[in-house]
Amino acid sequence: MSTPxxxxxxxxxxxxxxxxxxxQQDPLxxxxxxxEIPQKHGRDSVYLCGNSLGLQxxxxxxxxxxxxxxxxxxxxxxxxxxxxxxxxxxxVFRDTGAxxxxxxxxxxxxxxxxxLTVNLHLxxxxxxxxxxxxxxxxxxxxxxxxxxxxxxxxxxxxxxxxAEHLIVVEPPGGSHTVTTxxxxxxxxxxxxxxxxxxxxxxxxxxGQVLDMPAITAMGHAHGCTxxxxxxxxxxxxxxxxxxxxxDFAAWCSYKxxxxxxxxxxxxxxxxxxxxxxxxxxLPRYGGWWGNDPAKRFRMHLEPNFEPVPSAExxxxxxxxxxxxxxLRASLEIFDEVGMATLRRKSLMLTGYLRWLVxxxxxxxxxxxxxxxxxxxxxxxxxxxxxxxxxxxxxxxxAGVIGDFREPNVIRVAPTPxxxxxHEVWRFARTLSGLS
Ligand SMILES: *Cc1c(COP(=O)(O)O)cnc(C)c1O
Numbered sequence: 480m481s482t483p484x485x486x487x488x489x490x491x492x493x494x495x496x497x498x499x500x501x502x503q504q505d506p507l508x509x510x511x512x513x514x515e516i517p518q519k520h521g522r523d524s525v526y527l528c529g530n531s532l533g534l535q536x537x538x539x540x541x542x543x544x545x546x547x548x549x550x551x552x553x554x555x556x557x558x559x560x561x562x563x564x565x566x567x568x569x570x571v572f573r574d575t576g577a578x579x580x581x582x583x584x585x586x587x588x589x590x591x592x593x594x595l596t597v598n599l600h601l602x603x604x605x606x607x608x609x610x611x612x613x614x615x616x617x618x619x620x621x622x623x624x625x626x627x628x629x630x631x632x633x634x635x636x637x638x639x640x641x642a643e644h645l646i647v648v649e650p651p652g653g654s655h656t657v658t659t660x661x662x663x664x665x666x667x668x669x670x671x672x673x674x675x676x677x678x679x680x681x682x683x684x685x686g687q688v689l690d691m692p693a694i695t696a697m698g699h700a701h702g703c704t705x706x707x708x709x710x711x712x713x714x715x716x717x718x719x720x721x722x723x724x725x726d727f728a729a730w731c732s733y734k735x736x737x738x739x740x741x742x743x744x745x746x747x748x749x750x751x752x753x754x755x756x757x758x759x760x761l762p763r764y765g766g767w768w769g770n771d772p773a774k775r776f777r778m779h780l781e782p783n784f785e786p787v788p789s790a791e792x793x794x795x796x797x798x799x800x801x802x803x804x805x806l807r808a809s810l811e812i813f814d815e816v817g818m819a820t821l822r823r824k825s826l827m828l829t830g831y832l833r834w835l836v837x838x839x840x841x842x843x844x845x846x847x848x849x850x851x852x853x854x855x856x857x858x859x860x861x862x863x864x865x866x867x868x869x870x871x872x873x874x875x876x877a878g879v880i881g882d883f884r885e886p887n888v889i890r891v892a893p894t895p896x897x898x899x900x901h902e903v904w905r906f907a908r909t910l911s912g913l914s
Contacts, residue, residue: 489827489830489831491830491831491834491835493835493838493904495901495904497900497904498831498899498900498901498903498904499900499901501827501831501900502899502900502901505824505899505900506820506824507816507820507821507824507895507896508899510812510816510896510897511896511897511898511899513536513537513538513812513896513897514534514535514536514537514737514896514897515534515535515536515537516534516897517534517880519878519880520878522878523878524878524879524880525877525878525879525880525902525905525906526880526897526898526902527879527880527881527891527892527893527898527902527906528880528881528882528891528892529734529735529737529857529892529893529894529897529898530683530686530711530715530734530735530857530858530882530890530892530894531734531882531892532733532734532740533714533733533734533735533736533737533738533809533894534737534897535737535739535805536737536805536808536809536812538808538811538812539738539739539804539805539808539809541808542804542805542807542808543801543804543805545804546800546801546804547801549561549565565797565800566772567772568798568800568803569590569591569592569768569791569794569798569803571807572589572590572591572745572806572807572810573587573589574814575810575811575813575814576589576590576591576745576810577589578814578817578818579713579714579745579810579813579814579818580709580713580718580720580728580730580745580747581717581718581719581720581721581722581723582720582721582747583721583750586721586750586753586754586789587750587753587754587787587788587789587790587791588720588721588747588748588749588750588753588789588790589745589746589747589790590745590746590748590789590790590791590793590794591732591743591744591745591746591798591803591806592743592744592745592746592793592794592795592798593743593744593795594731594741594743594744595625595708595710595729595730595731595744596625596626596628596629597744598729598744598745598746599625599626599629599630599677599708599729600629600633601746601763601764601793602706602727602729602746602748603629603630603633603675603677604762604763604764605727605752605761605762605763605793606675606704606706606726606727606752607633607674607675607704608674608704609637609639609644609674610674612671612672613671613672613673613674613702613703614639614644614672614674615644615645615646615669615672615673615674615675616630616634616644616645616646616673616674616675616676616677617646617647617648617662617665617673617675617676617677617678617703618630618645618646618647618648618677618678619647619648619657619662619678619679619682619689620647620648620649620650620657621682621683621684622647622678622679623679623683623708623710626677626679626708630645630677631645646665646669646672646673648661648662648665655684655685655847655860656682656685656687656847656849657687657689659689659690659693659694659697662676662678662694662697663697666697666698666700666701666703670701670702670703671701671702673698673701673703674703674704675703675704675705675706676694676698676703676704676705676706677706677707677708678694678707678708679707679708679709679710679711679712680707680708680709680711680712680716680718680728681709681710681711681712681715681716681856681858682711683710683711684860684884684888684890685847685848685849685860686711686848686855686856686857686858686859686860686890686892687848687849687854687855688712688716688849688853688854688855688856689707690853690854691707691718691723691725692719692722692723692724695723695724695725695726696724699724704726704727705724705725705726706725706726706727706728706729707725707728707729708728708729708730709728709729709730709747710730710731710734711734711735711856711858712730712856713730713731713732713734713735713736713745714734714735714736714737714813714818714821715734715735715825715856715857715858716818716822716825716856717818717819717822718818720747720749721749721750724749725747725749726748726749726752727746727747727748727749727752728746728747729744729745729746729747730744730745731744731745732744732745732806732809735857735892735894736806736809736810736813737809737812737896738805738806738808738809738810739802739805739806741802742802742805742806743798743799743802743803743806746790746793747790748790748793753788753789753790753792754788754789755788756785756786756787756788756792758784758786763786763792763793764793764795765784765786765795766794766795766796767795767796767797768791768794768795768796768797768798769784769786769787769791769792769793769794769795770784770785770786770787770792771785771786771787772787812896816896821895821896822895824895825856825857825893825894825895826852827900828857828893828895828898828900828903829855829856829857829858829859829893831900831903831904832859832891832893832903832906832907833846833850833859835903835904835907836859836861836907836910836911839910839911841865842864843863843864843865843911844861844862844863844864844910845861845862845864846859846860846861846862847860847861847862847888848860856892857892857893857894857895858890858891858892859890859891859892860888860889860890861888861889861890861891861910862887862888863887863888863889864887867883867886867887867888867889868883870889870910870912871883871889873909873910873912874889874906874909874910877905877909879905879906879909881906889910891906
């Protein structure tokens with residue numbers, strides 16, 4: 480995967496002054512000011528939960544208020560009489576969305592709509608087409624529960640038994656992460672039975688980044704359709720979905736993408752499919768917002784669904800403008816910085832976190848997130864072998880906001896837009912504090 484490497488290996492140090500110096504030299508340090516930092520015990524919290532719910536960009540409130548004002552002042556006329564118009568509001572994400580996930584510019588591969596699980600179902604309607612022997616879906620374990628429920632229930636709506644038609648690749652004994660070799664082995668053995676490969680690009684539990692280009696190529700070589708859930712990848716790692724040839728992808732926008740609880744989600748559909756408007760070849764659910772926009776308002780004059788030749792034809796309803804305003808605020812920031820620059824800082828920040836945790840003695844902590852640069856993003860998942868609950872409590876008391884998964888995994892994600900090296904230092908010091 481082509482991710483920009485850190486220019487030179489950094490000599491990390493456990494001194495507080497090192498963390499402070501890193502923050503002073505950080506070209507992205509000022510971006511923290513663009514976010515609302517939750518307060519705890521009367522000061523800024525150490526918010527390491529951006530993998531779960533990202534922080535509020537200060538412009539989000541302004542953008543929502545602009546739409547509330549437009550509704551008050553213009554009402555129905557805001558559909559056309561303002562910039563961006565409500566009629567074309569989803570179009571403001573065409574370019575920023577494409578740059579975010581490495582879609583082809585101007586090819587109409589990205590659309591923001593609905594929420595993630597809804598979009599997974601919509602993608603399966605089009606891209607899970609069981610034929611003959613090829614009837615199965617391949618997933619990984621552990622997959623996010625909603626994805627498992629979506630796939631199982633989707634199979635049921637097609638009167639197919641998940642016990643028979645869902646293949647799950649499990650991490651090998653003693654490990655927490657699946658390997659590309661395992662996926663390759665399943666494809667060699669059963670590739671001709673698999674219609675759809677649907678995997679998390681970045682695993683929600685371990686933070687592992689899968690080798691998406693290799694898996695896509697392997698899947699295609701075996702005649703499978705390949706899609707990724709990018710809930711933990713969008714806004715976290717740079718991607719090149721178009722060049723990798725990924726068939727489709729879906730993600731939510733409230734994690735690394737900082738667009739608010741239940742934010743409007745995103746979908747990528749490769750150009751080769753997005754431009755295919757033949758509903759017999761590539762069926763999809765229809766709705767007026769997926770129709771050719773020139774004819775969308777002709778209502779009863781147009782009885783037939785004419786899909787617009789882009790990912791936008793998978794839209795069903797007119798979009799929730801008030802919910803899309805924070806997404807606009809957030810994607811402007813991502814676009815301004817760019818994923819390559821974000822990744823550079825992210826590797827240093829997460830690398831520093833790993834270094835600090837791993838220097839603790841006695842195997843108290845075991846990081847289950849892969850160490851290789853291409854196989855992790857912001858998040859580290861730390862298995863705590865010694866007093867896990869007490870340590871998490873101590874973190875909370877020290878103003879750290881992280882995530883605890885029973886029985887003993889602490890997940891933390893320093894994000895390059897608003898987290899600092901000093902926060903990472905504070906986290907590590909508190910984590911190791913008990914003895
Ligand atoms: C967060 C997450 C979801 C949540 O889906 P919503 O429908 O947006 O609630 C689904 N899948 C994965 C992999 C996730 O990380």
